[in-house]
Amino acid sequence: MKDAPLLSLRDLSISYRGPSGRLPTVRSVDLDVRPGEIVALVGESGSGKSTIAHAVTGLLPPGARVDGGAITFGGLDLARLPERAFRQVRGARIGFVPQDPGVALNPVQRIGAQVAEALVVHGLAGRRTARGEAVALLDRAGLPDPAVRARQYPHELSGGMRQRVLIAMAIAARPDLIVADEPTSALDPTVQKVILDHFTRLAAESGTAVLLITHDLGVAADRAHRTAVMARGELAETGPTARVLTDPRAPATRDLLAATLVPDSPPKPPPASGGAPLLVAEGLVKEFRLGKAPVRAVDEVGFEIRRGETLALVGESGSGKSTTARLVLRLSEPQAGRIVLDGEDVTRHRGERLRLLRRRVQLIHQNPASSFDPRLSVLDVVTEPLRAFGIGDRAARAERARELLEQVALPASALRRRPAELSGGQNQRVAIARALAVSPELIVCDEPVSALDVSVRARVLDLLAALQEETGVAYLFITHDLAVVKRIAHRVAVMRTGRIVETGTAQAVFDDPRHEHTRALLAAIPGARLDRTPDPTHR
């Protein structure tokens, strides 16, 4: 690999216009991508990695500005290329795969026309021929029935299919470089794996270089020849993927690695509890009406949770796991089935009896910020359950709030702030403090870390585990992420299309999965080859 670099960033600095002056987002970054090479640019949100992707494709939003440095590509300095000239490069010599296929396609235009446009704007096909070529491109991108799909609209395709359409557009003009900005992070893990496999194989076949932007070190480990890690706008470290992963030199890399690696030691076992389980769910059914036909979101679901243990309810989007959580919380009424808490059937509790149930079962939301009344301070948020149950006077409640904040490792000064002023991780700690306020026996955690950055994610999970040890609370942990499960769960229930397909201890489910869906989920965890280099025969 001694070729001259295809793309090279030298001392690149980019800033955004902020409310008070310019905010530097990217600071003197140097990076090379050689022909045919896959380079992963890894970092947390706000690290500047997406800004680099936009600068390379000339799609910086208004308000962003290249302050210094150069982006050299095929003899051109992209940082100073006028917009009109950039249009000859964009799409023709640099392809772009955007994130979130759900919104990246024009909803009112047929798939075929959108793919054809990538050829037509560069004069690579006429109006007539473009249609056929679009179908061929969709076929290359691995879309089944490409001729049929070309006549459909984006909303008629699944997320994975739409991502393949976006890939077809990116490869249309046979570019030398494709910039892929988190191309699969909005997809379910099993779909993510298939698409990334296909995408990297296409790139290898045509000798196209790829700049792969991702927050997931696991994805980088599986795909990239070289990996560059970004933190706070600066390049923390860069090198061959194998070296970066096995011998990380920058603290930022080590943080990312620690958060991504599945821990060797499973969570501490729950205290042996004799007697009846804390919560039993039996034969829960919830149907929704979609148009005429009722859809069973939850279909005969049953499980047990013992005191002090964590049961993970795992499934991809639409599997019914969140609906199950709402049923357990009694925020939604099941059509059939029973929920028994500590030997007492609570399925039909209403009014005051239902309210008293809230002292024993609490909730942590996926998006903590939206679960806080925007008018309230952190103190008001944390003490809300105490107020509701008339526990203590004002001073006692404030004292308890300080205690709770200390438990979740937040400074007491945060009490006077508003949730909007805190970061996502801090907000999730506030939500945990609120859930703990009335010392519940069970907390339902609905995807509590999926909106957080990976490094923050690990810390919040560790906090939840520590709190469990301290207070003996049980968790019903809803998640789509098996890496998270391994870190925290004692037992696992795998859901698919409203049904539980497999239940067992975490150990058993990971080591000896029975159901094929469980096996597919396990195989799709990125970073399985974290300690190996990408297979050179791949190229």
Add this chain to the structure above:
Amino acid sequence: MRLYVLHRMGQAAVVLWAAYTVSFLILVLLPGDAIAALTGAGGAAASVSPERLAELRREYGVDKPVLVQYGTHLADAVRGDFGASFATGRPVGSLIAEALPQTLTLTLTALALALVLGAGVALAATYGSRPWLRQLLLSLPPLVGSVPAFWVGLMLIQFLSFRFRIFPAFGDDGWRGLVLPALTLAVPTAAIVAQVLARSLTTALAEPYVRTARAKGAGPVRVHLRHALRNASLPALTVAGLLVGGLLANSVLVETVFSRNGLGRVIVAAVTAQDVPVVQGVVVLSAAVFVVVNLIVDLLSPLVDPRIVLTGTGGRT
């Protein structure tokens, strides 16, 4: 599709019946003696003897119990008979039919003008990157929305008719007489079109699919017209019913300002004379226009946005 149209026709009939009932309730049940007013003297009905008044009441059927009146009138209305004007004795249907062409010419001209003006301002405001021009154009619609339509007409007359003598101030003959009234009527409507379209264009241009299109190498004109405009036109289409209603309502004021004949003049005269059947006829007609426009919009919207599916039960998903 046919099922959908049938269902929507049914809904439309219900809305019209309800609009008829509302106007009946307002006009018949509220205080105010139409027959006394009709005889010209209002409260002091000295010129007409009580016997004559009672006779008139019988003639117009307002002496019967309210429910009976409602029943007979509704049955007549279903057959298209809205009764006779209290003031002139002529059938309401023909009164309206006579005035309608004038008003239609005016409102349709104004609608076309408003669409062109409004879309022009919205496109110009969202295209290109001159912030001052954008600010200026975007501040126009709220400004126009704060100006009384009839006052705009008076100002146009003052400047273009009296000061510069470009267009005639009054009367309704020829296209020259149509220019000022149509412009007056178009301006507030254009403001709404511009506001709605500019807002949805701005939203559309910030959508990720616009970035995808640009990443393909598409130029600004292509992005604006092919991608953003079509996505942005649906919100503009959905306010069409509102726009047409507004045009009809404002035509009352504009016809008064420019002394044009038309539906507006008919209703103003009818309100002044408390001529209940005529007022009711015009109100029901305006509701019918609204219902028809909305039905057309709903039938058109799947063509604009393929995600909208018309279902047999009349819903849109």
Add this chain to the structure above:
Amino acid sequence: MTTSLLRRPGLALSVLVVALVVLAACLPGLLAPADPLRGVPEQRFQPPSASHWFGTDELGRDLYARVVHGAALSLKATLVAVAVAFVAGGAIGGVAGFAGGRIDGVLMRAVDVLLSIPALFLSLALVTALGRGTLNVAVAVGAASVAAFSRVMRAEVLRVRQAAYVDAARVCGVRWGGVLFRHVLPNARGPVIALATLDLGTAVLAVASLGFLGYGAPPPAPEWGTLISGGRDYLANAWWLSTLPGLVVVATVLSLNRIARALDGERLHR
């Protein structure tokens, strides 16, 4: 508050204009000592000057005094109109949003029917039934915007009711009333107040329109719509008669809308 006003001169000016209009309505003599009803025949059709800021009309009455004294009538009508719309629309929308189900369905169908009739036509029908006069016009204008108001109120209640923090409050064990008074109503208040302010502007326009058509206060009483209409016959030789009262209406409505936007914006920024 004052510093933020100074930083936004447009908003400051709007507040000033509305304050002047309110002052004119409460204490007209303070702003315009001249008698709005007494004409001086020798001073007919005087153009605006230092002694007659807005000129004089066909009977030699001071137009400025008439506009200032007219503020009381116009403002009263506007407030009554908005109060009618606010109370009736708020009640209908609030009940529909909270109750949901069949009640919501019936109320919203009724609202749809009212919305199918253009507001001005609905007002005209009500004026036909009620008769002329400032108060009747006000009620007619208010009733015509009940439907739009209840729509917004219902949407607002639904938006807040479905917010995740309302669910969260229920999970925290907060009672029904607590959820309503501590979370739902305070969060719905801002937009509704902004809407009411916006509706004030619309109502000023609607009241002026009906006045212009001749259904407002009977003559000599000065009302803004009537004043504009009165100048109509003299457009060719006395431009100020329609222009200046019209400008006052425009300034008032613009200011009200600017304030409404500020109220709405503050909610969005929070």
